[in-house]
Every structure is written in C-alpha cells, then in structure tokens.
Amino acid sequence: MLRKFRLRVGALSMLAAGSVVILATAPGAPARVGPEGTAVRAATTVVIWTDRDREADITALANAWAKPRGLTIKVVAKAEQNNIRSDFVTVQAADAPDVITGAHDWVGELAANGSILPISPKKTTLAQIPKYTRDAFSYGKTVSQLYGMPTHVENVGLFVNTQLAKVPKSWADLEKQALAFKRKGGGRVGIDVQQGSGGDAYHMYPFFSGLGGYVFGKTRGGALNPKLVGLDNAVFMRNAPMIDRWNRLGLINSKIDNNTASQLFTSKKAAFWVTGPWNIDTVRKAGIKFRIVQVPKIKLRAVPFLGVGGMMVTRFARTHSVESASKDFVASYMGTKNAQNFLTVKNGRYPANIQSAKSVKDVALRQIGLAGTGGVAMPNIPQMASVWNDLGLAWVKSTQGAGATKARVSFKAAARAIRQKIQ
Amino acid sequence: MTTSAAPTPKSRPDAVKWSLPTRIVTRASGVVGLSLKILFLGIINAAAVWAASVLIGDEKWIAVAVLVVTTLALDAVFLVPGRLMPLKFLLPGTLFLLAFQVIPILYTAQIAFTNYSTGHVLAKNEAIDAIEETSLAPPAGGKTYTLAPAFDSDRNLVLLLVDDSTGDAYVGTKDGLEPLPEEGTRVSNGVVTAAEGYRLVTGPALFTLDRQLSTYRVPVDGAAIRPEGIDGAVELEPTLRHDDEADTFTRIASGKVFREHEGAYVAADGEALEPGWKTGVGWHNFTRVVDDPLIRRPFLRVFAWTIAFATLTVTLGFALGLLLAITLDKKFRFQRLYRTIFVIPYAIPSFLTLLVWAGLLNDDFGVVNNLLGTSIPWLFDPWWAKVSVIIVSIWLTFPYFFLVSLGALQSIPGELVDAARVDGAGVWQVSRRITFPLLMVAVTAVLIASFAFNLNN
Numbered sequence: 070m071l072r073k074f075r076l077r078v079g080a081l082s083m084l085a086a087g088s089v090v091i092l093a094t095a096p097g098a099p100a101r102v103g104p105e106g107t108a109v110r111a112a113t114t115v116v117i118w119t120d121r122d123r124e125a126d127i128t129a130l131a132n133a134w135a136k137p138r139g140l141t142i143k144v145v146a147k148a149e150q151n152n153i154r155s156d157f158v159t160v161q162a163a164d165a166p167d168v169i170t171g172a173h174d175w176v177g178e179l180a181a182n183g184s185i186l187p188i189s190p191k192k193t194t195l196a197q198i199p200k201y202t203r204d205a206f207s208y209g210k211t212v213s214q215l216y217g218m219p220t221h222v223e224n225v226g227l228f229v230n231t232q233l234a235k236v237p238k239s240w241a242d243l244e245k246q247a248l249a250f251k252r253k254g255g256g257r258v259g260i261d262v263q264q265g266s267g268g269d270a271y272h273m274y275p276f277f278s279g280l281g282g283y284v285f286g287k288t289r290g291g292a293l294n295p296k297l298v299g300l301d302n303a304v305f306m307r308n309a310p311m312i313d314r315w316n317r318l319g320l321i322n323s324k325i326d327n328n329t330a331s332q333l334f335t336s337k338k339a340a341f342w343v344t345g346p347w348n349i350d351t352v353r354k355a356g357i358k359f360r361i362v363q364v365p366k367i368k369l370r371a372v373p374f375l376g377v378g379g380m381m382v383t384r385f386a387r388t389h390s391v392e393s394a395s396k397d398f399v400a401s402y403m404g405t406k407n408a409q410n411f412l413t414v415k416n417g418r419y420p421a422n423i424q425s426a427k428s429v430k431d432v433a434l435r436q437i438g439l440a441g442t443g444g445v446a447m448p449n450i451p452q453m454a455s456v457w458n459d460l461g462l463a464w465v466k467s468t469q470g471a472g473a474t475k476a477r478v479s480f481k482a483a484a485r486a487i488r489q490k491i492q
Numbered sequence: 493m494t495t496s497a498a499p500t501p502k503s504r505p506d507a508v509k510w511s512l513p514t515r516i517v518t519r520a521s522g523v524v525g526l527s528l529k530i531l532f533l534g535i536i537n538a539a540a541v542w543a544a545s546v547l548i549g550d551e552k553w554i555a556v557a558v559l560v561v562t563t564l565a566l567d568a569v570f571l572v573p574g575r576l577m578p579l580k581f582l583l584p585g586t587l588f589l590l591a592f593q594v595i596p597i598l599y600t601a602q603i604a605f606t607n608y609s610t611g612h613v614l615a616k617n618e619a620i621d622a623i624e625e626t627s628l629a630p631p632a633g634g635k636t637y638t639l640a641p642a643f644d645s646d647r648n649l650v651l652l653l654v655d656d657s658t659g660d661a662y663v664g665t666k667d668g669l670e671p672l673p674e675e676g677t678r679v680s681n682g683v684v685t686a687a688e689g690y691r692l693v694t695g696p697a698l699f700t701l702d703r704q705l706s707t708y709r710v711p712v713d714g715a716a717i718r719p720e721g722i723d724g725a726v727e728l729e730p731t732l733r734h735d736d737e738a739d740t741f742t743r744i745a746s747g748k749v750f751r752e753h754e755g756a757y758v759a760a761d762g763e764a765l766e767p768g769w770k771t772g773v774g775w776h777n778f779t780r781v782v783d784d785p786l787i788r789r790p791f792l793r794v795f796a797w798t799i800a801f802a803t804l805t806v807t808l809g810f811a812l813g814l815l816l817a818i819t820l821d822k823k824f825r826f827q828r829l830y831r832t833i834f835v836i837p838y839a840i841p842s843f844l845t846l847l848v849w850a851g852l853l854n855d856d857f858g859v860v861n862n863l864l865g866t867s868i869p870w871l872f873d874p875w876w877a878k879v880s881v882i883i884v885s886i887w888l889t890f891p892y893f894f895l896v897s898l899g900a901l902q903s904i905p906g907e908l909v910d911a912a913r914v915d916g917a918g919v920w921q922v923s924r925r926i927t928f929p930l931l932m933v934a935v936t937a938v939l940i941a942s943f944a945f946n947l948n949n
Contacts, residue, residue: 113699139696181611183622183767189720192636192656210766212629212731266871324856384622392706394699397721451610469872489786
C-alpha cells in the first residue's frame with residue numbers, strides 16, 4: 070500500500086515539475102494581462118493590417134513614420150484585401166489591428182458597427198486631398214464624419230489598342246469602329262467588357278451613367294439616400310432602348326467573362342477594352358500599344374465608378390492605448406505627398422493627394438487617372454450590398470445576345486427587387 | 493496484502509505470438525510509457541495553468557472552475573491506477589465532442605436568439621460611447637488648433653494650442669482655454685516650441701500618454717477642444733445628449749428623443765441611431781421567416797429546391813449506378829476495362845470536373861450545344877441552370893453508387909438465385925423478390941447518408 074502511495078506521490082511530483090518546466094519555457098509566459106482583461110501589448114506598438122500586395126510598401130512607410138517617434142509597428146498581411154474586412158469583423162481585441170488599409174465602400178458598414186473611429190486631419194492636409202475622395206470615406210446619417218485617409222483612386226477606363234483602332238472622338242465613332250472591327254470576324258468582338266453569368270455592375274457603370282442611370286439619389290443634406298433607387302429613373306428609361314440596339318448589333322455581349330475579356334484584348338481580338346489599372350501590366354507584357362481614355366459621352370458623360378483606397382483607425386486603437394499614435398499615422402502622415410507617392414506609384418495606382426497625383430510619371434497611370442475624372446464613388450452605405458447582384462444581372466439579361474430581355478423591363482425589375490430588399 | 497488478492501500472471505505454457513502493435517504497446521509501457529504520460533499530462537497542465545491565468549485576468553470565474561475541474565479529472569484518470577481505466581478513453585473523447593460539436597452548436601443557437609448583425613456588434617455601453625462620439629460636429633466657426641502637449645509646474649498634462657487661423661497661442665486645461673502670455677512663449681511654424689512654466693512632451697513619452705491625451709477635453713462654451721493625433725486639436729460640440737437616468741438620447745437641436753428598442757436607440761418616427769448593440773431578441777429571427785414575406789418566399793423557394801436537388805441527385809445517380817452495375821455484373825469481354833472507365837469520374841477531383849463541365853456547357857462555345865446543334869442557355873436561364881446542376885451532380889455521384897451496388901450484387905449468394913430458379917421464378921421475379929431486397933439491405937444506409945450529404949451540399 071505504502072509503496073503504491075509513494076509511487077503516486079512520485080508521479081505527481083514529477084508531473085508538477087514537468088508542468089513547471091514546460092510552462093517556464095513556453096513562449097509568451099503568463100501574466101501579461103491588463104487591467105481590463107485584454108492582453109496588454111506594448112503601448113507603443115501599432116498593429117497594421119494590409120494585404121500581401123502592399124505589405125512591403127506599408128511596412129517600409131510605417132517604419133519610416135515610427136522610428137523617429139520611438140514607436141514600433143507590426144504589419145499583418147492578409148492574402149486578399151477582402152480578408153482584411155472579413156477577419157476584422159470577427160477579431161478578438163487582443164489580436165485586433167489598430168489601423169487597416171481598405172476600400173471606401175467598407176466605411177458604411179464598419180461605421181454603422183462602431184468599429185472604426187472618425188478622424189479630423191489638419192486643414193493643410195485636407196486641402197491636398199480632393200473632396201470627392203474624402204466624401205467617399207465619410208459616413209453618418211445626420212452628422213457626416215470622415216472615417217479614413219484616402220490614399221489612392223481606382224477606376225476603369227477605355228483601353229484602346231492604337232494599332233487596331235483610333236482613339237474614338239465620340240460615342241458614334243466608337244460604335245462605328247468597334248462594329249467594323251467585329252465584322253472582320255474570326256471571333257473578334259465590339260467593345261470588350263467583362264460580365265459573365267453573374268454580371269458585373271462595376272465594369273458596366275460607364276455605360277449605365279452614360280445613359281442617365283445612377284444607383285442612389287441624395288438627401289437634401291447631400292448624403293446618399295437608399296430610398297431613392299435610380300435604376301429606373303425617367304432619363305435612363307428613355308435611353309434604355311439603346312442597350313437593346315447594342316445587344317442586337319453585338320456591340321456588348323454579357324457572355325464575355327473576366328478571363329475571356331483579358332484573352333480577347335491581349336490576343337488582338339478586341340480593339341477596345343473597359344478595364345482598370347490592375348491590367349496595365351498584362352497589356353504591356355502582351356506588347357500591345359495602347360492609350361486609356363474615358364468612355365466617350367453617350368447621352369450623358371460616361372463616368373466610371375470610383376473605388377477609393379485608404380487607411381482607417383479602428384476602435385481597438387483606443388483599447389490598445391495607441392489612438393493618438395494611430396491617428397497621427399493615418400490622418401497626418403498618410404495624407405502627405407511623399408507617403409502617397411511611395412505607396413501608390415509603386416503599386417500602379419493613382420494617388421489621392423493632388424500634389425502626388427501631379428507628379429505621376431507613368432503615362433498609362435496618368436491616363437487612367439484622367440479617365441476617372443468626374444467619376445462616381447461607389448456608394449459606401451451598407452444598402453449597396455443589395456444592389457450589385459441585381460444591377461449586374463439586369464445588364465446580363467439585356468446583353469446576352471439572342472433571347473435577351475428588353476432593357477426597360479430588366480432594369481425596372483432590378484429596381485423593384487432592390488427597393489424590396491432595402492424597404 | 494494477502495496472496496489471493498491480486499492474481500499474479502502465471503507463466504504462459506504455450507508461447508503466444510504477439511502481434512506487432514501489441515509488441516509496440518508493450519515496449520512503450522514501463523519507464524518509457526510513464527515518462528511519455530508525464531510529458532503529455534505536463535503539457536496539458538501547463539496549458540491549463542496558462543489558460544487559467546488569462547481567464548482569471550478576464551474574471552471569467554465559471555470558465556476557470558470548468559478548467560480546473562477538467563484538468564484535475566484528466567490528471568486523476570491517467571494517474572490513479574485501476575477502476576478509472578475506461579475513463580481514459582471516455583473522458584478525452586467526451587471533451588473533444590463537447591469542444592468541437594456541442595459548444596459550436598450551442599453557440600450558434602445562442603447567436604440565433606440575438607440581433608447580432610451589421611450595426612449590432614458592440615456591447616451597449618460601447619454603443620453609447622460610439623453614438624456620443626460620432627454625434628460630435630464642429631460648431632459654427634469651430635476652430636482647429638496645432639497642438640503641443642506639455643506638463644505644467646504641477647506635472648499636470650495641458651495642451652499648448654495655436655489657433656490655425658489667427659496664430660494666437662493658448663493653454664488648454666480641463667478648466668478651459670487661457671491665452672498664453674506673449675512673453676516667454678515661442679511659436680515657430682505654427683506650433684508652440686517653448687513656453688515659460690511648461691515642459692513640452694516630445695518623443696516616445698508623447699505616445700505613452702495616449703490614454704490621457706485622447707480623452708483630454710478642454711471645455712469651451714458648450715463645445716470641447718479634443719486632441720486629434722499628437723499635433724492637432726479640434727473644437728467639437730455634441731449634437732446628441734445621453735440622459736443616464738432615463739436611458740434616452742436627445743437631439744440637442746430639435747429635442748427629438750430616442751428610446752431603447754431592440755438593441756438600438758429609436759425615435760418615435762422610426763429613425764434609429766447608429767451603432768446599435770448586441771442583445772437578445774427571443775424568437776424574433778425565427779418568426780421573421782414566417783411573418784416576413786421577403787424572407788419567407790426566398791426561404792421556401794430555396795428549401796424546395798434543396799429537397800428537389802437532393803432527391804433527384806440521389807435517385808437518378810443511384811438508378812444510373814445500379815443500371816450500370818447490373819449490366820457489368822455479368823461476365824463478358826473487357827468487363828474490367830468497362831468497370832474501370834465508369835469509376836474514372838469518381839477519381840477526378842471534383843473542382844476539375846466542374847471546370848470542364850462549365851466549359852462544355854458554355855452557350856456559344858460549348859461542346860454540348862455544338863454537338864446537339866442547339867443554343868440552349870445551359871447556364872444563363874434559371875431553369876436550364878438547374879438542369880445543368882443536376883446533370884453535373886449525377887455525373888459526380890453515379891460512380892459511387894455503381895461501386896456500392898456492384899459490391900452488394902456480388903455479395904448476394906448465387907445459391908439463393910439458383911434456388912429461386914429451381915422453384916420456377918422468372919428473371920423478373922428473381923430480381924424483384926430476391927436480388928433487389930437483398931441489395932437494398934446493403935444500400936439503404938448509403939442512400940440515406942448521401943441524401944443527407946446532398947441536402948447540405
């Protein structure tokens with residue numbers, strides 16, 4: 070009996086000793102626990118979430134900002150930009166970022182959740198950031214707050230293969246050239262723009278706006294009003310039969326998807342391609358001579374959707390006691406010409422800062438920037454989530470070639486469906 | 493201890509040949525086994541101590557209690573010899589079941605009774621703070637300042653401010669704004685660089701003051717000057733006021749009152765303040781499925797389609813697989829080759845199959861329409877798309893049913909069929925009365941399983 074007992078005591082003491090040894094050698098030993106229960110990070114470390122494309126540049130920039138201020142940074146790179154948003158929604162305070170890079174159309178949802186903090190940059194900084202990009206990062210039903218520092222602008226433009234066609238002088242000229250090119254046969258298409266079976270309201274927006282379409286109207290205060298859905302407004306309805314004509318002539322066809330669109334242009338089966346700065350490299354590599362312009366005015370100016378990229382300060386910056394540091398980085402440092410030059414030009418994006426935009430040397434980047442002039446920032450209110458699919462499908466149905474639905478019918482139906490979802 | 497208490501193992505007369513696993517297990521017991529056991533339990537205990545320290549910090553006492561009891565139970569089960577033996581297997585199994593099945597399900601169910609969604613992710617007190625903060629707006633003629641934080645002679649934090657429009661220098665304290673005397677104050681590039689009686693905070697020290705700095709308010713007639721970052725400050729005034737007693741928000745300009753309603757402050761006209769907070773809403777989410785036609789109609793449609801999809805995929809896939817199995821059950825030339833061919837779709841990764849089919853079914857360029865000479869919108873028309881989906885999922889499932897049926901068919905004893913033949917049964921009777929019932933015994937479970945799988949596929 071005694072022997073057995075001794076054995077057990079021996080085993081227990083060994084166990085205790087083993088536990089202590091493991092505990093002591095384990096990384097991140099215990100007792101780093103803050104007064105409010107959140108694991109305390111050094112109050113001088115700012116955690117930044119970005120995507121892999123921008124990781125190196127953001128790291129370099131943030132270090133350049135942090136070093137002279139005696140701060141440290143930690144950059145976490147997510148595979149895709151959208152992962153930043155989805156991971157951020159569910160993150161626990163201890164792992165949460167203080168600063169995120171993101172797109173302006175996240176602002177509505179994140180602000181409605183109370184997940185990001187309003188910022189008030191200095192007037193001298195604001196003067197260098199165009200109003201439309203600031204508006205894109207603003208949200209608030211009664212009091213509009215700025216929720217991020219715009220760093221770059223993305224939009225689609227009309228890529229013209231200058232060896233196959235001339236830069237169109239007008240919409241009629243574009244139609245004529247595109248149809249003549251298509252008639253040569255051999256799988257050539259008129260205007261190359263990606264849709265696919267799911268539709269693509271983003272790439273189709275120049276045609277939508279050129280016919281008088283818009284997504285949401287505005288309140289008297291100038292904020293977007295989700296109750297005013299503009300898919301079937303009178304002007305657009307009057308111009309909609311033009312879409313049926315394009316479909317009949319085969320000028321635009323919804324069967325072209327993302328991959329096909331790229332193949333068609335790089336294999337010279339398309340002379341006109343509606344796409345964005347992310348494809349400049351692809352076109353260059355294919356050895357194609359090109360120019361980028363805005364889609365010519367149809368009935369109205371055919372402006373693209375603008376996506377504004379930027380940086381935001383999260384509510385966790387406050388929990389982590391790095392609020393003033395994070396705001397300094399986002400609202401002051403990231404607004405400067407030098408920071409924006411560094412971040413955007415290397416990445417092939419058009420900077421938001423006016424001074425920085427003026428200094429862009431890359432010809433194609435300048436052209437795509439100009440093609441965005443007058444563009445409409447994608448609505449950043451959460452209700453936009455109900456629009457993409459229906460608006461994209463309305464285009465698909467009306468431009469699918471044989472058996473297409475009349476545009477008036479499909480856009481009216483889409484507007485009704487969207488109103489129902491938004492109520 | 494008496495000799496009869498514990499049966500001591502007798503030497504075995506016939507030397508049993510132990511299997512390899514048994515030999516390995518035997519080898520690993522004794523000193524090696526004991527030290528392995530100690531090591532693993534040590535890791536578990538160490539992890540538990542660490543987790544307990546975090547949980548105690550978070551003051552989650554119930555979780556601490558559960559953790560302590562579980563860890564002690566694990567230690568006891570593995571260290572106390574004898575009676576607790578079965579628990580060695582049962583306890584870890586139960587723990588894993590709880591951790592990976594029961595708790596996620598309970599958590600999901602619990603979420604279903606809350607309004608957790610966009611606009612309702614914070615706790616109520618956090619939401620009140622956020623509403624108060626986002627209600628701030630610059631007052632008419634609101635000023636902005638360039639900021640230099642400093643300590644006064646009593647080591648209190650103050651804000652040395654320069655008005656961005658006039659260039660006048662002030663000192664902001666929790667009592668209000670005072671002009672700085674021109675004498676002894678140096679301003680360069682629009683920021684205070686020295687002031688008599690104050691010690692400027694610079695460098696890393698600035699950032700260690702974060703909590704103090706970002707909550708610092710300098711009151712100025714109804715509004716307040718708030719630091720923004722480390723070198724700016726803005727004058728802002730609230731547009732909403734929270735009444736702690738009544739738990740309401742009031743819009744200062746219009747007097748409109750917002751009261752708590754289902755996790756948000758809502759006015760009489762339905763206007764809700766953002767953000768709301770997470771709270772229990774009882775059966776509301778479930779009654780909406782019945783009450784709200786916008787949810788009910790799509791829900792019923794999707795539900796009906798899901799059932800139809802699962803039923804059609806399983807029955808048609810099984811029918812095709814069975815037909816092929818019966819055909820290939822007989823002996824003929826190249827029988828094995830044919831069998832192999834029909835298993836191939838099962839062996840190809842399904843995402844590849846899906847890509848291939850997407851290409852085959854393309855309206856304009858696809859092989860299917862070209863061969864048939866048709867222009868069916870396989871992927872663009874809602875009805876044809878459903879047909880396509882079913883065709884492709886039959887393609888993916890039939891080899892499985894083919895294999896299962898073939899196996900089941902071959903396991904039916906030939907004597908039964910022979911006996912039936914002798915009794916005068918025809919081919920049809922044999923298959924209906926003998927083969928099919930016996931086949932279904934083996935296949936029914938598989939059919940149910942794959943129906944369940946397709947229902948959530």
